[in-house]
Amino acid sequence: MPTCEGAFFDYLREVDCSDVEVYSIPEGSVVFPKVPLMRVEGPVAVVQLLETPFVNLINYASLVTTNAARHRHVAGKSKVLLEFGLRRAQGPDGAISASKYCFMGGFDATSNVLAGNLFGIPLRGTHSHAFVSSYMSLDEIPDKALRSKDGSRVCQDFVSLVQEWLQKIQVADSLGGVFGYTNQSELAAFVSYALAFPSNFLALVDTYDVMRSGIPNFCAVALALHDLGYKASGIRLDSGDLAYLSIEARKVFRAVEKEFNLPGFAKMVITASNDLNEETIDALNKQGHEVDAFGIGTYLVTCYSQAALGCVFKLVEINSKPRIKLSEDVAKVSIPCKKRCFRLYGKEGYPLVDIMIRESEPSPKAGERILCRHPFIESKRAYVVPQHVEELLQCYWPGRSDKPRAELPSLDKIRSRCMQQLEKLRPDHIRRLNPTPYKVSVSAKLYDFIHCLWLNEAPVGELQ
């Protein structure tokens, strides 16, 4: 039995958004609970159809960007952060979103080639364990010749050159006795990789045994490349005790630098991966490590520390009448009215408080005192004299109106905005342990309005 009249489909066919206006806080901004990320105005039926797509598109994007920014915060500015989440995201498109928004939140590169192609995100990756184990021996390398970087000469047997270096390493006193027999499949894979990408030699060293096989095999190939004018990129560790292994690997690189007089070899990049997250990076920082770059996947894209962001869509005004949604849970009570939102900055350049006002109220002004009230708790309020005032909601879709449309910046610009906004925050708001809550307020007029409406709408009952 049809539960829908045919005329509804005719209506849907004609629906467009020319009567809708969309306001949004610029992408890449730091935002706080209760302040609306978007304001959508228009015919209620059309706007209602936009609810689900908007909430779907905003929730995960905001969440994973925040998660990326948190990882950047704990890793520090000097580390390279690589997004490796493609395999653990919700299908191909979930992964594309993850790559885009992790870059926005402060990651440096992704291993997702399509995301690199679509958004211009730098691509970074290493070879796989399967690549290493696909080789059996050095005999499988058909073309052993490698031209020097400057093109001046050709080494006809790069394999033998590597083997010579491996022997030198094995007998070197300063590296004394650490290395015995190394895995020859692994060595063949490294040599093959170096022949294909002599300028980008980055080896995954944990397929068999990091310290006994991966590191000496890597050093032998790196030294042979050096003979031909190339500089190896570094190693990746994907299992085991990353603090210990990175420190031990660094010791070997320092010893090789000294033994063979190769300035810079000690600075070889050490990349770590394997179920990293905020907590493990924090723990690595506390115990000391020699990792230069972190490859982070699962915990980043699945947002381990909070798997979903609870952004919702609320009707706050209809036909110029404000609406409120009450709830058994106070946290779910919405703030009514079409609102304008401002961030007030103090003398030191830090944001002090966000304030929401009714649309009819005058904007807060720099140098003018304004009362900021907690939306629900009567006793929480403070006068603020802002040094600088920033209006948060900008018009991105003016519909038929002649309002100016805010520019949609490039991904790089959004990323820079995100980094800058985070740097502008007072450090105690973003420290890991017990951060000071940032204050979100309403004007005195909006406060009175909310509470008047609340009393009007809530049925009066008796406590029993």
Added chain:
Amino acid sequence: MPTCEGAFFDYLREVDCSDVEVYSIPEGSVVFPKVPLMRVEGPVAVVQLLETPFVNLINYASLVTTNAARHRHVAGKSKVLLEFGLRRAQGPDGAISASKYCFMGGFDATSNVLAGNLFGIPLRGTHSHAFVSSYMSLDEIPDKALRSKDGSRVCQDFVSLVQEWLQKIQVADSLGGVFGYTNQSELAAFVSYALAFPSNFLALVDTYDVMRSGIPNFCAVALALHDLGYKASGIRLDSGDLAYLSIEARKVFRAVEKEFNLPGFAKMVITASNDLNEETIDALNKQGHEVDAFGIGTYLVTCYSQAALGCVFKLVEINSKPRIKLSEDVAKVSIPCKKRCFRLYGKEGYPLVDIMIRESEPSPKAGERILCRHPFIESKRAYVVPQHVEELLQCYWPGRSDKPRAELPSLDKIRSRCMQQLEKLRPDHIRRLNPTPYKVSVSAKLYDFIHCLWLNEAPVGELQ
């Protein structure tokens, strides 16, 4: 500087999968760690290109299906389970995957209309809070007429009929004094919804106050619908104490049934939503509740109890030579060789153990004793005489070969398989607390082979 030769792109242009064969455990099967979900054979370069897409497509799908099955397990067979995850999934396509695989894992319906359209999954949903708060008063309803279900008569003023019922409820002794003034915006929204969908009236009753407004408003509309031969569907609770509210709502429905002599009114469907998950449903079951249907979103699609499944792709054989990936973590050591996998069933019809054998070995046979060994622990082994043997990996992509291709069943069939497979498991394997681990084994021949290869590949060192 290009790091890639042009010939590689020519190669990519020519790549196809006609030399590849893909074997897989049928979709909807119960699977256990260490048993390969798929076996991919073919030229290493081509197969390597398939790694990331396969792992991306399988990981989340398997995870969310499992999560859905776990929710079904805790909710029990008699409850209706609705997937409401669209807003919290990783973008639109993440949500489509979630809807498809949650249905496969035992959910009954989704609120995702596109998923319903694409896969034929039953659609179920209710109206939003914004719909309720978009109404101000009963005056906003332009057309108050409603034709009776059998078409025999038209009630010209359905609004007045509802108001009459509301008054009767309010003065009824058996419902005594519970209800005072109810929210008129909410009542207007309910009436409007009932006029549009008289046969599918399902009201969200927590916009203002469940017991004082939502429930009496719902009952008044349901009773008025009943006068015209319609049967209301029920209510949805989206906040507050769901155990308490569902029990109280049921009491009212029972009292209404008795007061107005309406058999069946007490059985009104109560749907609950609001951040439900396995734990909260388990807690509701323990404390007692009257919920008939659960709408589950966030915790279902984000897989709260385990946010990612760690399926990986391992090279196990190349040019007929078995390969092994060792690792600093024993759990990451792969099981080498091209393998065939079997599930052995006991007399009572339960699966006893999965066993992996080398391809060259004879298949296990019903009634024949076979030694099943733990892949890594020498002392763990047992003889098994299976009553029935099921080969797990089927050929789904024969490439150029003439192997028969297994059928790709419909989503409904896959869902039934999933349900049946779960019912076939011994209950202690799937109980919530301390489940007995299901055993996964290798043949004696494969065991010896693994350990021989392991010793060969691992460099010999000294403990220091």
